[in-house]
Amino acid sequence: MHSVIAESKDITLLEILDRVLDKGVVISGDIVISLAEVDLIYVGLKVLISSVETMERLRGAPFAGAMEEPT
């Protein structure tokens, strides 16, 4: 089968963090103790999120058919 195409381990780690911390199924309710806190993970990296917004302008017109991530 196909394996992850990545030029270096660092790229893979970036890819992992980009998914594991931000995506994946979230179940909330009494049974789970700390999911709401998980967004905090990005706090360490969050300095960064503000500069993302300036880049997001570059996306310009909506890409037809893609589901935009709800933010």
Added chain:
Amino acid sequence: MKSQSKGLIYLYCVTDGIPQIKELKDLVDNVYFIFRLGLYAVASKVSSDEFSEENLKRNLADLEWIKAKASIHEKIIEGVMKDISVIPFKFATLFNTEDTLKTMLKEQRRILKENLDNLRDKEEWGVKIYCDMGKLKENLIQNDKDLIKLDKEIKSSSPGKAFILWKKKEELVKTILHKRLNEYGQDSFKRLKQHSVASRINKLLPREVTERKEEMILNTAFLIEKIKVADSINTVEDIKLRYAAQGLFFDYTGPWPPYNFCSVGEKAQNA
């Protein structure tokens, strides 16, 4: 004052086939699965010393800890999905007891099964597009008709006028750069999308996170039927060639657990 350490259940993923977890024990020695109503939850026992609300918050400030734990999270799910479809849960999805986890499986059973059926024989692939802005700018200055014309005008103008025109050129470069980036991004996305059954555009990550000199200009995920993966790889190779001179780079990675393509949770409960 003293707090007793307590066991918690960390959920990695849910599947509907028997998970092969023997090899995963190298990653986390107590990984196991919980069966309920045709669903298998792959989980491990963790300690509140690390994962209680308070301790988790503290650990989340530690990037090294996050890196190590997030990698394990990913590898466990990758191990399971070698053989079967999975629903990947978010990092640090924790339950107090096995019973509460079983209750979740029971309550969400229908929607979990639906998701697994939808994901069968499909893979998530990611494409991140980066741009070497210097190279793109250089390319534009050399090839854009309007810019070339302006350049000629500057060369044949008096110093005063040349300065004004030079300012104008700077502005024009910026405008064209943004326009082109949008075009390239949209064109690439359209070409990649044709092989997929679903697609997502995600947040851009800045250079401080990517640690690359190029800017990320598009961060996408695609759900692709396994039989079409080879086609999509060819398309990426095509696009790479098409835009190499413009300073674009494409990181195509996969197959990933379908983090971007599961709809389970609050929304699903209302459905």
